Amino acid sequence: MFLGKVIGSVWSTQKEAGMENLKLLIVQPIDWKDREGGQTVIAADRIGAGIGEKVIVSGGTPARIVFQNRQVPIDAVIVGIVDSYEVTREQ
Template sequence: MLLGKVIGSVWATQKEAGMENLKLMIVQPLDAGDQEAGQPVVAADRIGAGIGEKVIVSRGNPARMLFPERVVPIDAIIVGIVDSMEIAGQGGE
């Protein structure tokens, strides 16, 4: 899994079978210090993340496992919206 920030949306009226009704978001991976860490990824979103929100993204086979009833051609999915984070040694400790 990785931390990221939603930086945009993707609209695609024509999608592969199994991707109907999946919202697609562009996510910029972040390191623990909220700095960019790699290339942006397109991630499916079923939980309603919005632009500017920090999210948790699952990639690879675990992302596809969330769809046991059908084959979905995705390799990244937003699995959580981050409310807060605490890292030892940061934040005034």
Template sequence: MFLGKVIGSVWATQKEEGMDNLKLMIVQPLDFRERESGQTVIAADRIGAGVGEKVIVSRGSPARILFSGKQVPVDAMIVGIVDSFELGLDPDEG
């Protein structure tokens, strides 16, 4: 899983079977100091994340498990909207 920020959305009128009613969002991975960290990904969203929100994204097989055994071509899934988080380190360290 990784922390990210939703920076946009993708509209696709034609999608593979099983992807009906899935909203697709563009997510920028973040480190825990909220700096960009890695390439953007397109993530499926069933929980209603919006542009500007911080989210938790699951990738690979764990993301597909959420579809109850259906074969869905999804590599990344938004699984949580982050309200806040706390680090045990001084943000200026490391």
């Protein structure tokens, strides 16, 4: 998984089967110093993440598991909203 910040939403009417009724958010990967890095990711959100919140995003087949047997072609899911994180660095 990676840490990210929710920065926006995407809407799509014309879409694949299985993409109905999904909230899709734009997530910017960040590091432990909140520095942004890497390409933005579109992730499905089922836990009520809001703009500006820090989230944990999971990808691939492990992420898709939240949709169980439904045929949902989603490869990234917000699996947690971050309460806090603590980083200890020697240098």
